[in-house]
Amino acid sequence: MKYMTVQVVTPDGVRYDHHATYISIRTLAGDMGILPDHVNIIAPLIVHEMKIRRIDDENHVDWVAINGGIIEVRDNFVTIVADSAERERDIDVSRAERAKLRAERKLQAAQTTHDIDEVRRAQVALRRALNRINVGSHR
Template sequence: MKYMTVQVVTPDGLRYDHRASFISVKTLDGETGILPDHINLIAPLDVHEMKIRRIDDENHVDWVAVNGGIIEVKNNLVTIVADSAERARDIDISRAERAKQRAERQIEEAESRANIDEVRRAQVALRRALNRISVGNK
């Protein structure tokens, strides 16, 4: 069976390292599915839910909340370098919910002051919190 090694690295170290038969990521150009023997690729990633189909069981799927970064595919090694990434099993849903509420309040406050930069930062924080909630609920 053909497979590829998938590694997710953050400033905190290696967050994920398994063999997979398929992964789905979201680049800035859209959704991309990657199978073994994929052409070499380097692309920026969006905030998204990465789906990884492991080789140990066709029904075994891991979900990882990836908050941007880059992907490199070369010789059946897929490396994701991200500011932060969390596996579904590691996500604290209540903490993510609090981050979501905090971001929503920051958006309202920044909009009332017409501070576009603060609005954009809070919108990014909201997208990340929603991504973590979605992955954590899988």
């Protein structure tokens, strides 16, 4: 069986390291599915849910919340360098819900004062919180 090695690395260290038969990611250009022997690429990533089908259990899917970064695919080795990343089993959904509420409040306040930088920061925080909630709900 053909497979690829998938590693997700953040400034805090390796967050994911397994063999896989398929991954689904989201780049700035859109969604991308990657299978073994994929053409070599480097692409920027956005906040999204990464789906990974491991070789040890074809019926099981691992989900990882990716918060920006880049992906490099080279010779069946997939490296994702992310700003931050969390596996579904490590996400505290209630904490993510609280982060979502904080981000919504900050977004509303920033829109009221027309502070464009604060609006953008709040939008990113909201996207990250929603991504963590979605990934954490896959359990």
